[in-house]
Amino acid sequence: MFPDSDRAQAERRTDGLVKAIVDTKGRALGCTLAGAHAGDLLLPWIRAVQNRQKMSTLASLIAPYPTLSEVTKRTAGSYFTPSLLSEKVRNLVRIMLKCPF
Incomplete structure (x- = not known):
């Protein structure tokens, strides 16, 4: 996902990945991030795991651009x-x- 990020491209730091573990109902069970600022990107995943949120909740986030x-x-x-x-x-x-129609 880092290579697709306009911000990562602008900073020329597109190396990285996000791997999420999801249960059969679409709830986040865990996540691993590697790349620039990965530690700063963990917070929404921590919240999703703690609150048993579904992927649809994370997918509907409105993120500032870029x-x-x-x-x-x-x-x-x-x-x-x-x-x-x-x-x-x-x-x-x-x-x-x-x-x-």
Whole structure:
């Protein structure tokens, strides 16, 4: 997620990663960050783990732009990528495209 961050790109410090551990209900169980300012980026993850928050809560955060805190939002958002690309969703999109609105 660091390479995708505009702030990391501006600072030319795009090396880094975020790895989240999530349960089957989408709640944060833990997180590891490596990269520039990783210690400063842990707070939302600590809160999410302590409060058993779902990834949707982290994905809906409004982060100031451009800050490295966007990596948290992007990481949480990437949790939903497999479900967005599922066969069920693709079929629904095909059906909706055929409907005359």
